[in-house]
Amino acid sequence: MTTRMVEVRAKVMKQNDVLARSLRERFEQHNTCVIGLVSSPGSGKTAFLEKLLAGLARTHMVAALVGDLATENDAVRLLRATPNVKQITTGTICHLDASMVERALEEWDLKTINFLFIENVGNLVCPSSYDLGEELRFVLLSATEGEDKPLKYPTIFNSSDVAIITKMDMADAAEFDVASARRNIERVRPGMKIFEVSSKTGLGMEEVFGFLHAQLARSRISASIVEEVVQ
Amino acid sequence: MHELSIAISMIDQVMEECVNRGGLAVEAVHMRLGVFAGVDKDALLFSYSLACEGTPLQGSRLVVETVPLLVYCPACKQERTPPSVYQICCPVCLTPTPDILTGREMEVESLEVAV
Numbered sequence: 001m002t003t004r005m006v007e008v009r010a011k012v013m014k015q016n017d018v019l020a021r022s023l024r025e026r027f028e029q030h031n032t033c034v035i036g037l038v039s040s041p042g043s044g045k046t047a048f049l050e051k052l053l054a055g056l057a058r059t060h061m062v063a064a065l066v067g068d069l070a071t072e073n074d075a076v077r078l079l080r081a082t083p084n085v086k087q088i089t090t091g092t093i094c095h096l097d098a099s100m101v102e103r104a105l106e107e108w109d110l111k112t113i114n115f116l117f118i119e120n121v122g123n124l125v126c127p128s129s130y131d132l133g134e135e136l137r138f139v140l141l142s143a144t145e146g147e148d149k150p151l152k153y154p155t156i157f158n159s160s161d162v163a164i165i166t167k168m169d170m171a172d173a174a175e176f177d178v179a180s181a182r183r184n185i186e187r188v189r190p191g192m193k194i195f196e197v198s199s200k201t202g203l204g205m206e207e208v209f210g211f212l213h214a215q216l217a218r219s220r221i222s223a224s225i226v227e228e229v230v231q
Numbered sequence: 232m233h234e235l236s237i238a239i240s241m242i243d244q245v246m247e248e249c250v251n252r253g254g255l256a257v258e259a260v261h262m263r264l265g266v267f268a269g270v271d272k273d274a275l276l277f278s279y280s281l282a283c284e285g286t287p288l289q290g291s292r293l294v295v296e297t298v299p300l301l302v303y304c305p306a307c308k309q310e311r312t313p314p315s316v317y318q319i320c321c322p323v324c325l326t327p328t329p330d331i332l333t334g335r336e337m338e339v340e341s342l343e344v345a346v
Contacts, residue, residue, distance in 0.1 A: 002346040003258050008248055012241045012262070012337045095233055126233035128269040129337070151317040155269040158319065158331075187318050190327030 016130055019098035023105075023133025030110035033216040034118065036132050038156060039140035040149070041122030044166035046074045047199040048140065049117055053081035055209055060114040060216075065104050067096045067121045074119065084113065095126035098133060114216060124153040135219060142167040143176040147184055154188040162193045164208070169198035234270055238278035241339060242288055248342065249287070259292040259343035267300050267316055267334035294343075300334035 011017060027034045037045050049064060056062045063084035066074040075087035086104045088096060101118060110116075118134060120127045139160035141149050144167055150157040157163065163185045171178060178196060185192055195211070197204035241260070249255040260279075264272060272295050279293040304311045304321035310332060311321050320327045 003343045004346050006252065006255065006342045006344055008339045008341055010244060010248070010339050012237060012244065012339060014244065015240060093236065125269065129233060129237065154317040155267055158267065186327065187320070190319060190329045
């Protein structure tokens with residue numbers, strides 16, 4: 001049979017990318033600083049998020065979307081810090097995509113939200129392919145997981161903007177070598193910003209708050225520039 | 232495993248493309264897949280044939296061209312292939328570089344259609 005080639009040249013993730021871009025524009029318009037959180041299951045995303053929400057809620061309006069295959073457990077935990085929490089249950093799907101985020105945001109007025117956190121399904125592989133429209137992606141690595149996690153999952157570490165080493169209160173007990181973990185992060189994502197925290201003791205959280213406040217101020221400046229250009 | 236979700240979006244996209252171009256009988260889909268795209272080639276090939284079942288693309292082939300990881304070394308001022316996906320640096324002078332040029336691609340390049 002004769003065949004001919006028809007050129008297409010289109011990104012496979014086009015549909016998700018287009019939606020993510022429109023979400024990002026909406027977040028920018030409303031001065032909402034949006035942070036995605038990714039990690040393996042059990043590395044402390046929800047505990048970290050509980051601390052973040054509680055700390056930021058004193059001065060800002062905060063909200064969170066939390067993804068899991070099943071249960072509302074995480075949303076129930078986070079509701080103690082803010083009423084603006086929605087659980088996204090994915091069924092069997094191992095990642096969040098932009099359409100799930102868009103649907104979950106339907107009833108919220110973004111104008112009233114300063115910080116929105118999107119906690120992905122615990123998975124160090126699949127979420128890396130899906131842009132959710134977030135401003136920054138935080139990847140979490142806990143002291144109990146081992147220093148070489150970044151080397152084993154380079155794609156997700158490389159596609160993230162900030163690394164958070166969690167459970168630092170357990171570092172000694174787990175014989176966790178933080179310098180080696182830092183070196184491994186640097187190997188897969190040179191120049192990456194790294195924070196060491198303990199959600200339990202609060203260690204290192206002030207630095208994260210400082211970083212987030214600066215980030216929000218930056219998003220406000222860029223939003224006002226966009227506004228001026230539009231005018 | 233998110234390769235099945237990716238195969239499904241790719242098939243939807245190709246079918247839309249076929250309709251837009253007035254109906255094409257696709258024999259093969261040619262794609263470019265970067266080694267740093269976070270997608271496994273074999274899992275994608277397996278998912279593709281499964282996801283094609285019951286669609287106009289049933290029986291078509293997926294042809295994957297692998298795109299290597301290339302970075303720009305700021306010290307050598309050259310394009311280089313890093314030693315591995317978990318060591319993003321220049322293989323010659325060992326300077327770490329965040330500047331990735333290729334390796335993240337996940338694109339439908341062309342369709343091979345029956346004449």
